[in-house]
Amino acid sequence: MLLRLSKNAFVRQYGDFTYVLERVRCYDQMFMDAEVFMRWITRVPMEKSEVLKNICSVYVGADENEIVRDFDEFIAPLIDEKVILAGETVEEIESQEISFSYEIESPKTMDTHYIHPEKRVDGPIPQAVLDSYFAEHPTIFELQMDITQACTERCVHCYIPEYKPVFLPFAQIKKVIDEFRAQGGIGVTLSGGECMMHPDFDSIVRYARSKDLIVGILSNLTLCTDDKIKVLVETEATVQVSLYSMNSETHDAITKRPGSFVTTKTAIEKLRKAQIPCRISCPTMKTNYKDYLDVLAYARSLKMDAQTDFIIMGKMDCDTSNLKCRLDLTETRHILEDIIFKSVPINSEYFAPAKKDDIRSDEEWGNAKVCGACVSCVCLDATGYYYPCPAFAGVNLGSCYEHDLRWIWNESPETKRIRAVCGKDFPKCLHCPDRNYCSVCMCRNFNETGNMFEPAEHFCKVARLNHEIVDEKQRRMLEAAKAGKR
Ligand SMILES: C[S@@+](CC[C@H](N)C(=O)[O-])C[C@H]1O[C@@H](n2cnc3c(N)ncnc32)[C@H](O)[C@@H]1O
Ligand code: SF4
Numbered sequence: 409m410l411l412r413l414s415k416n417a418f419v420r421q422y423g424d425f426t427y428v429l430e431r432v433r434c435y436d437q438m439f440m441d442a443e444v445f446m447r448w449i450t451r452v453p454m455e456k457s458e459v460l461k462n463i464c465s466v467y468v469g470a471d472e473n474e475i476v477r478d479f480d481e482f483i484a485p486l487i488d489e490k491v492i493l494a495g496e497t498v499e500e501i502e503s504q505e506i507s508f509s510y511e512i513e514s515p516k517t518m519d520t521h522y523i524h525p526e527k528r529v530d531g532p533i534p535q536a537v538l539d540s541y542f543a544e545h546p547t548i549f550e551l552q553m554d555i556t557q558a559c560t561e562r563c564v565h566c567y568i569p570e571y572k573p574v575f576l577p578f579a580q581i582k583k584v585i586d587e588f589r590a591q592g593g594i595g596v597t598l599s600g601g602e603c604m605m606h607p608d609f610d611s612i613v614r615y616a617r618s619k620d621l622i623v624g625i626l627s628n629l630t631l632c633t634d635d636k637i638k639v640l641v642e643t644e645a646t647v648q649v650s651l652y653s654m655n656s657e658t659h660d661a662i663t664k665r666p667g668s669f670v671t672t673k674t675a676i677e678k679l680r681k682a683q684i685p686c687r688i689s690c691p692t693m694k695t696n697y698k699d700y701l702d703v704l705a706y707a708r709s710l711k712m713d714a715q716t717d718f719i720i721m722g723k724m725d726c727d728t729s730n731l732k733c734r735l736d737l738t739e740t741r742h743i744l745e746d747i748i749f750k751s752v753p754i755n756s757e758y759f760a761p762a763k764k765d766d767i768r769s770d771e772e773w774g775n776a777k778v779c780g781a782c783v784s785c786v787c788l789d790a791t792g793y794y795y796p797c798p799a800f801a802g803v804n805l806g807s808c809y810e811h812d813l814r815w816i817w818n819e820s821p822e823t824k825r826i827r828a829v830c831g832k833d834f835p836k837c838l839h840c841p842d843r844n845y846c847s848v849c850m851c852r853n854f855n856e857t858g859n860m861f862e863p864a865e866h867f868c869k870v871a872r873l874n875h876e877i878v879d880e881k882q883r884r885m886l887e888a889a890k891a892g893k894r
């Protein structure tokens with residue numbers, strides 16, 4: 409029997425853990441001490457007997473029958489989940505390979521890289537195991553590369569201060585991708601500005617995929633020609649696009665580019681036709697207040713996932729003039745009520761009412777990390793500077809022209825400083841009653857107040873509102889339960 413890794417499966421070794429991900433079925437799992445069992449299962453088919461011979465050559469003196477039994481037990485669920493393909497011939501294996509498709513009832517375009525959050529109900533959640541591993545052993549899992557500052561649009565809310573035609577050279581991008589892969593990275597996101605403006609966009613996507621990485625694209629799709637679609641299909645890339653309204657005037661008023669609605673919507677539909685996993689993001693502001701419901705309905709009609717978000721941050725250079733478009737508190741209350749009472753999906757998990765059951769003591773919270781910046785992810789800007797997370801350009805971790813990614817991750821003093829940040833560094837937050845209803849965020853703080861540890865008043869007011877509404881929901885649920893018993 410031949411064994412081979414599916415084209416949709418990705419395997420990474422993190423210490424003693426082997427992380428296995430199947431991206432189309434959204435299966436992922438962490439295994440202890442499984443490195444040797446997975447070592448010879450690659451994208452090139454190998455006879456099972458050969459795999460076993462190799463494994464036995466590592467465990468010299470061990471009972472071979474026991475190894476065979478253990479191996480069979482280990483690969484059985486992975487074959488069921490289509491991580492490993494098994495068959496008598498290469499053709500039989502090929503025929504088992506599945507591709508993402510909108511034709512099935514519920515295609516998973518939700519999480520473009522790895523985990524479908526609601527999927528698991530039994531056993532430890534791999535994400536939780538990964539998170540605690542990364543907290544102790546920071547590992548670059550995801551890299552976002554803003555390959556240009558240039559953009560085809562001028563969105564009213566955008567956090568980018570200037571749209572200079574700066575393009576990160578392809579040679580430098582290749583070097584960074586190689587370094588990222590060597591560090592155990594799994595997902596690379598290309599963003600900007602508008603990443604499709606980069607003259608080497610096609611080659612960059614192809615190169616990243618050739619290095620066994622999952623490629624995600626953040627784009628407004630205004631330059632998404634049929635040729636680009638071919639590249640995205642070939643590289644199995646996933647896309648996140650912003651669509652602000654189903655009313656063309658409203659969308660175009662946000663992007664300040666007449667005609668952008670039609671171009672973006674047409675491209676979204678072409679992506680769907682080409683079976684490219686795409687999810688729609690609909691940040692909500694004054695201009696498109698309430699329109700997100702239509703955008704979500706449109707996405708549903710295409711079987712695409714979509715989320716809203718009302719968290720608009722200041723610009724990366726601390727200019728707050730873009731915040732004029734942000735929802736006021738009354739408007740925010742309405743949208744929060746939709747999210748909490750009507751389960752409208754949002755781009756930030758922390759508004760989930762479940763938070764109420766997850767209250768940590770001040771001490772626990774004070775000693776815990778507040779986010780994954782410099783713990784499992786890092787970003788690179790078009791000028792070659794690494795920074796901790798999207799939109800947080802206030803901290804410069806070092807340049808890709810001067811240092812390799814290993815240095816940036818392990819040696820850079822700024823990386824170490826950001827990695828050491830924990831709850832107690834935010835004095836106002838430590839004893840705050842709304843803390844568990846808030847996303848304490850260095851980037852949001854910095855871009856608005858100029859100090860990453862000083863929260864912006866607006867976000868505190870939103871957290872208080874969220875707290876109130878979640879309490880109200882709990883109260884109603886309790887009353888309904890009591891009424892049900894009567
Ligand atoms: C900076 S853009 C880059 C990719 C691409 N140009 C696009 O618009 O999708 C990435 C995402 O950030 C969102 N965004 C831009 N400015 C923001 C801000 N100030 N606060 C929150 N999200 C913002 C955009 O709506 C988009 O969904
Ligand atoms: S949000 Fe995206 S499309 Fe809009 S101006 Fe910013 S980078 Fe360009």
Ligand code: SF4
Pocket residue numbers: 834836837838840841842843844846847848863864867868869871872
């Ligand atoms: S509401 Fe304000 S003070 Fe409280 S945790 Fe959030 S940012 Fe910190």
